[in-house]
Amino acid sequence: MYRIMIVEDDEKIGALLQDYIGRYGFETHVASRFRDLAAEFEDVRPHLLLLDINLPYFDGYYWCRQIRLRSNVPIIFLSARSGEMDQVMAIENGGDDYVAKPIPLDLLMAKIKSALRRAYGEYAGGQAQPGTDTVAAGSLALDIGRSELSWRGTRVPLSKNERQLAHALLRQAGRIVSREELLEALWDDVQFVDDNTLTVNVTRLRRKLEELGLKEAIDTVRGQGYRLQADPAEDGGSAVAHE
Template identity: 40%
Template sequence: MFKLLIIEDDESLFNEIKERLTQWSYDVYGIQNFEKVMEEFTGIKPDLVVIDIQLPKYDGFHWCRMIRSHSNVPIIFLSSRDHPTDMVMSMQLGADDYIQKPFHFDVLIAKVQATLRRVYNYNTDHVQLKTWCGATIDYEKNEVTNDQGSIELTKNETFILKKLIEHKNKIVSRESLINSLWEDERFISDNTLTVNVNRLRKRLGEIGLGDYIETKVGQGYIAKEGTP
């Protein structure tokens, strides 16, 4: 049974979310003390976190940073604020998805299910190690290593890189990536994919590989093969 942590201070909304997700056999936890979110997170060890942006004491962005400094657990943001920059900020901090309030509970459930499938089932291939452009990619550990160092990617970043390398030197369309990542493009914005790819390219740039992910305007992305 997957353990889900819902970081939401609206008690009625939390109870509704818990009831809906429990019907799908998820083990759902809430936060008792919003000043000790990390302590409770560490104790629960959730498989996925749903977090509101507007929270007491510190906002959801703060707790996302804290969680990301310790864990790559998938994170879905909730927000009642109508600011596009909130979504961009969420993705830049390493969130996996973003839901605007008010939302239909079927959408939340679909996003939770898709994220769990993507994160915990996609890397079941027999071959977990891959070489690309002089680097070794460990799909299980979400690590890319070469003679310039080693970086750790988020689950989304690893998934995108894996899909691009599977079709190296060929264009992978944005629609294909969206469908592979989120399984239903109606539940994701085009801008979210852009943020994820830009973040992946920036991380790869730390070990000299950023230029090997190329954007084809109006078409998609391509992972070039070569030796740095």
Template identity: 40%
Template sequence: MYKILIVEDDKILCDNIKQGISKWGYDTFSIENFENVLEEFAKYNPHLVIMDINLPSFDGFYWCQKIRSMSKVPIIFLSSRDSNMDIIMAVNMGGDDFVTKPFSMDILLAKIQAVIRRTYSYGENEVSIIECRGAILNINDGTLVYEEEKIELTKNEFKILQLLMKNKGKIISRDRIMRVLWESEYFISENTLTVNVNRLRKRLEDVGLKDFIVTKKSQGYMIP
């Protein structure tokens, strides 16, 4: 089931969109806190975003740019503004289509289906981010984003974070992490893993993620 995130501050219109596209089997979620669109996006991990341009706090162009910094998920803009400049801005910011208000639900559905078909028919551009405690791991480019800061991760740092973030709240044994890192039963040494984890912790602390990875004595590591 494809997941669609709706970023629209007109509650009546938002509810109408949700009802209209849910009938076609789409899972929908709408933003309520318009200051935390990026965090909600990461938690919901949608296959497509419907984005109004005129929003409280920051406009849709701003949030499109933020989403594009970590994901290629398709974005359809909605707006009562239909000037050429708005359409050009939407495309330049990374939008995939533009729908002018007021609009027919049939038109919106047709555009949603066309964008999803183009994007996912061949299994390309699947949603590939993991969110945990406000930190967003991008599977495509091996980076971590937290509060506007982006970290370029090494191969081992990325593998450690991917495993722990996918299993948030669970203890992952040192042996399992080492198998993921070196794909072998013959480990270099346990100290090598300790060095990798400590280096990663330091980098996380530098951007404000203190105690993000917790050590469980004689068991392994976890993200609580």
């Protein structure tokens, strides 16, 4: 079950959002510690954050920057400010999306689902281990919340695209994942995406795996897609056809 943390100081709006989002089967938490939202975030460990801009003590931009030092979870800003510059500032401070008040609830839910799908793979089909934000294949594990890959005690940080790509491959470790599936995991609309962009991201993920000591963990299956070995080993596995 995905956890949604709602940072909204208007109690009525917070309760409305909690009730509406809860109807879709999500676990929700309405923030209350506005002096130290970063600590509350660490305690809750949400999969997605809804963040108002106008807050007591510090604004949403400040807290977004603080949370980005800890996590790459999707952050959707909610605000009565509807100006273009406010939306620009939200993105520049680490936000992923922006919804202006009054909040159109159907649109907000569509954005929540889209953000979760991009961050964690298919919307209802993740294979994270129960009670954690981790997906694993053998000793190779992805900590989704921290955006880190680990193998035998060694960790490497991942960019947003690297994390999403790793998650898509780990969820189907040992199986061929088509290029189309991987493009959809990275971008909502693949129609205008250059196919070479996927190749570049796969190359970057391979480099991160090499930093862990896994030099041949991802196979390129010509004409079909990519396959992450089900139990990556230090000496690699089958021969790899790199692009």
